[in-house]
Amino acid sequence: MxxxxxxxxxxxxxxxxxxxxxxxxxxxxxxxxxxxxxxxxxxxxxxxxxxxxxxxxxxxxxxxxxxxxxxxxxxxxxxxxxxxxxxxLAGRLRVGALNSVGHTLPFTTWLAEFALAHPGVHITVVQEGAQQMLDMVDNGELDCALVPATSDTRLVVLPLVVEPLVLACAPDHPLATNTAIRLSQLDGERFVEPPSGWAIRATLDDAFRANGLTRQIACEVYGWEPVLDLVRAGVGISLLPGGLDFSRPSWRELRLIPLSDVRLDRRIDFVYPKGAAASPATRRFVELLEHNRAMAVEQDAALDVPLDGSGQG
The missing domain is CATH 1.10.10.10 (Winged helix-like DNA-binding domain superfamily/Winged helix DNA-binding domain)
Known part of the structure; x- marks a missing residue:
């Protein structure tokens, strides 16, 4: 053979x-x-x-x-x-990534740093639903992925970021005048959301079910850009990650409203197989992520040091 x-x-x-x-x-x-x-x-x-x-x-x-x-x-x-x-370092690195991961994390910067340091590695990036990518890492179709990890996963989980979900609605929507909103106020509303299989859909389904609430999925689209466009057009509202890039002129008019009674988050973790099942390229990529994460923590700590050294801001 x-x-x-x-x-x-x-x-x-x-x-x-x-x-x-x-x-x-x-x-x-x-x-x-x-x-x-x-x-x-x-x-x-x-x-x-x-x-x-x-x-x-x-x-x-x-x-x-x-x-x-x-x-x-x-x-x-x-x-x-x-x-x-x-x-x-040679071989390949097959990475799964959420469609919107670049809004929150410097994913392409990490890839560029890795590719330049290891030109002998062929890199492939796959974008599918979060659960599908978890399964693909688990069965060997992907080497690693940036996705929200589930509690029952058998993979190694390296937490990267946690960001709260916020309500997005058009400026003329009845909810647009609120400075904060309760989840119960969204009962029966029309929503624009990503398709089933995205982790955020499961988060919302669980939250609405736990509180005895319903929502109408008026439109289901793949990717946050069309979600935002449809919300701006008034098709429906959406609960989405607050860390998305809202800088496009038409999106600046959107009303972004925090939830006041519940905390709903979107997580992004780096997941990969345990032990020897992780490829050499994956292990090297993990080293890069951990190094960059440590550098970010050091920079954040440095920003918290008072300029006069007195301990008083």
């Missing part, structure tokens, strides 16, 4: 398209097909349902996929062990 064939198999399983998988692996489609057939001969079973669109795994293919990923990760770790002797 060749590693090349396993890699082609995983690419096809993930892309669900011969065209996309061949492009990802930089080979022609006929070469990809031959590689998959060779692997099927090695394992003695059909791995894909013939003629299906998108491409679907058979039961045997599903069983092989997890082990194939582990095998490829182990091979990459073995290669990295050799590279470590030479002081070179």
């Amino acid at each position: 060749e590693l090349r064939n396993l890699r082609h198999f995983v690419a096809l399983a993930e892309e669900q398209s011969f065209t996309n998988a061949a492009s990802r692996e930089l080979i022609v489609q006929s070469g990809l097909s031959s590689s998959v057939r060779a692997l099927e001969k090695d394992v003695g079973a059909r791995l894909f349902v013939r003629g299906s669109r998108p491409v679907r795994l058979t039961a045997a293919g599903e069983a092989l996929l997890v082990q194939a990923r582990h095998t490829l990760d182990a091979a990459a770790a073995a290669q990295q062990a050799v590279q470590d002797v030479q002081g070179v």
